[in-house]
Amino acid sequence: MTAHPLGNGGRLAAIHGWLLLLPAAVLLAAFTHYPAVATFWHSLFTTPRGNRPARFIGADHYRDMLADPIFWTALQNNLVFAAGTILPSIALAMAMALWVNARIAGRGLLRLAYFTPTVLPMIAVANIWLFFYTPDYGLFDQVRGLFGLPAVNWLGSGDTALGAVIVVTVWKEAGFFMIFYLAALQQIPPELGEAAQLEGASRWQRFWRVTFPLLMPTTLFVLINATINAFRLVDHLFVMTRGGPDNATSLLLYYIYEVGFKFWDQGYAAALTMVLLSLLATVALLKFFWLERKVHYQ
Amino acid sequence: MSDVHLNAVVKNWGTTRAVDRVSLHVNSGELVALLGPSGCGKSTTLRLIAGLEGADEGEIHIGGRDVTRLPPAQRGVAMVFQSYALFPHLTVAENIVFGLQVRRVPVAERKRRLDAAAELLGLGALLDRRPAQLSGGQRQRVALGRAIVAEAAVCLMDEPLSNLDAQLRQQMRQEIRALQQHLGMTLIYVTHDQTEAMTMADKVVLMRAGRIEQHGSPAELYERPASTFVAGFIGCPAMNLLPGSAARAGDPADSILIGVRPEHIAVCEPGRGLPAQLETIEYLGAESMLICRHDDAHRITVRMPGRVTAGIGERVGLVWPADAEHRFAREHGHRVAST
Structure with a gap:
């Protein structure tokens, strides 16, 4: 038996192993684990100001949160925003992918066109859509004007503002998700569709019984991304609404930004962040442990 | 139906x-x-x-x-x-x-x-x-x-x-x-x-x-x-195809290709049949393939049962029965009636 170059198992091999893990562990700890723990720690203290140092207050921030109407509005808005962006953007992405995967003329250009929103920065997208939504001379109102319809202040009215923001997000995200679906569709051998066709399956049945189940791994991946984005994407709010009117478009992360960096109440912002974190962690856990089992990986 | x-x-x-x-x-x-x-x-x-x-x-x-x-x-x-x-x-x-x-x-x-x-x-x-x-x-x-x-x-x-x-x-x-x-x-x-x-x-x-x-x-x-x-295409090794003139002196000349299956050809002493030189022998167990060359140009495969002991480079004669012959028009490759 020859000796292992690192010694026969034992201490040296263990040290070697840990050294290999070290770079990843350092990054993970410094930029993920430590900030999360530190945030939780800060959420238990008051925000230090001038000559008043931080003081331990336990769960006071969380108690305040329960009584904070803007928090509840932001949370509710965020749930509406999630419901309005996740499923529509996925469905749209799948539909577009199915279309540009088919043998149609100019599909290269079509794919490019659908992918363009992904390439644009969200701030630029928001500015484009700001123009679309502008009352009177924005694109939508000009089109409405052709039919003699009155101008609408899409972003200025509490009834339409959140919907308008949702539309922008779906437009931005669907093209990105489409790329994943397109890649997945091209992995499906065409004979499967042909076999199903010969067996008498209609176009609809072929989609639901063959294509859709085979796209499930992609759907799971996209679903997780869409969910995270629903709580993460707030860039367009800075340009389009700043959370207004009357907090109608304030989302959780935007509210955290306002509390933390406009009102400088970092202790409370830390507490709000913990809520967002636990919300996302729950969603991720649910998906991996429950949906994972229903997905067939090839 | x-x-x-x-x-x-x-x-x-x-x-x-x-x-x-x-x-x-x-x-x-x-x-x-x-x-x-x-x-x-x-x-x-x-x-x-x-x-x-x-x-x-x-x-x-x-x-x-x-x-x-x-x-x-x-x-x-x-x-x-x-x-x-x-x-x-x-x-x-x-x-x-x-x-x-x-x-x-x-x-x-x-x-x-x-x-x-x-x-x-x-x-x-x-x-x-x-x-x-x-x-x-x-x-x-x-x-x-x-x-x-x-x-x-x-x-x-x-x-x-x-x-x-x-x-x-x-x-x-x-x-x-x-x-x-x-x-x-x-x-x-x-x-x-x-x-x-x-x-x-x-x-x-x-x-x-x-x-x-x-x-x-x-x-x-x-x-x-x-x-x-x-x-x-059919048959392995493929049928041997020879220009009519080579296969039999004085035959309708070059407008005809003569085809003979490897198993229909027999090897005999030189001087009889088609003169050829034995190039290699592929031994396959139950049979052997004798690769011969006629006139330094045409490759002819002969299939023989069992193991064949013959010298490489030896001169041999190749013979086959007339009814084993297939005749094709050289121009378009189609079969033509046997004479």
Whole structure:
């Protein structure tokens, strides 16, 4: 038996192993684990100001949160925003992918066109859509004007503002998700569709019984991304609404930004962040442990 | 009745003709092999019959019904793909009854047909597995199962055995043939392997460049090849082809090619027959191939039983009976009547 170059198992091999893990562990700890723990720690203290140092207050921030109407509005808005962006953007992405995967003329250009929103920065997208939504001379109102319809202040009215923001997000995200679906569709051998066709399956049945189940791994991946984005994407709010009117478009992360960096109440912002974190962690856990089992990986 | 009839069917891919006015009649209950080198249009012909491609010209009739413009599902055919095309997310049982399910066949009937197919193909223990958990041969059987439960009178197979190892391939050849006869199916079978075509088929259709080169029983193709292409394609090693002038001095000269199968040639002492030089001997156990060269130009293979002990480089004479000779016109390669 020859000796292992690192010694026969034992201490040296263990040290070697840990050294290999070290770079990843350092990054993970410094930029993920430590900030999360530190945030939780800060959420238990008051925000230090001038000559008043931080003081331990336990769960006071969380108690305040329960009584904070803007928090509840932001949370509710965020749930509406999630419901309005996740499923529509996925469905749209799948539909577009199915279309540009088919043998149609100019599909290269079509794919490019659908992918363009992904390439644009969200701030630029928001500015484009700001123009679309502008009352009177924005694109939508000009089109409405052709039919003699009155101008609408899409972003200025509490009834339409959140919907308008949702539309922008779906437009931005669907093209990105489409790329994943397109890649997945091209992995499906065409004979499967042909076999199903010969067996008498209609176009609809072929989609639901063959294509859709085979796209499930992609759907799971996209679903997780869409969910995270629903709580993460707030860039367009800075340009389009700043959370207004009357907090109608304030989302959780935007509210955290306002509390933390406009009102400088970092202790409370830390507490709000913990809520967002636990919300996302729950969603991720649910998906991996429950949906994972229903997905067939090839 | 489930005969298949093709009348002057054409399929173009852009400017190339993949299938060029192919006319073909397959009788009910027959196993017909579409044979040919790759790119000869055999798979496209099969896909035209299945309806997976549309014919540009001509008509296709199945069971006396014109199906040229019908979608695949309405043509009453089942198909086994080269890749088997099993649905990876479904179990073996679900794969087999997929077609019955989408056609809304009652559950009891579905179960009856599934059980019958599983019994016939020995798939009983595998019904709950997924395709990824099966071996190549088992997947092949599942694909066959899916084709038989449809109870279609016509079954199409596109190189179904090409992904199996040699031993399994031989076994499956016999099984598919037995299955076809047991169920009385009309089976059209695409292959590039002449052994498969010769051993399984009632009729062999040899194709080349989108056209049918010859259509007949395996014996006809072997014993009376219609052209030099057929002569060269069927039989291994291929038939020897020599210019008429070389084969026999004073013969109709260079307008004729003479073909002789390797097993019909005998070696004799030099001075008699066609003079040649022995180049190499390939010993295959039961037989030996003697590679000879005539006139430093024409290579002639002689097949002899057992082991041959002869010196390499030796001068020999090659003789064959006159009735073993095939004659082809040199110009277009077609068979011409023997004198």
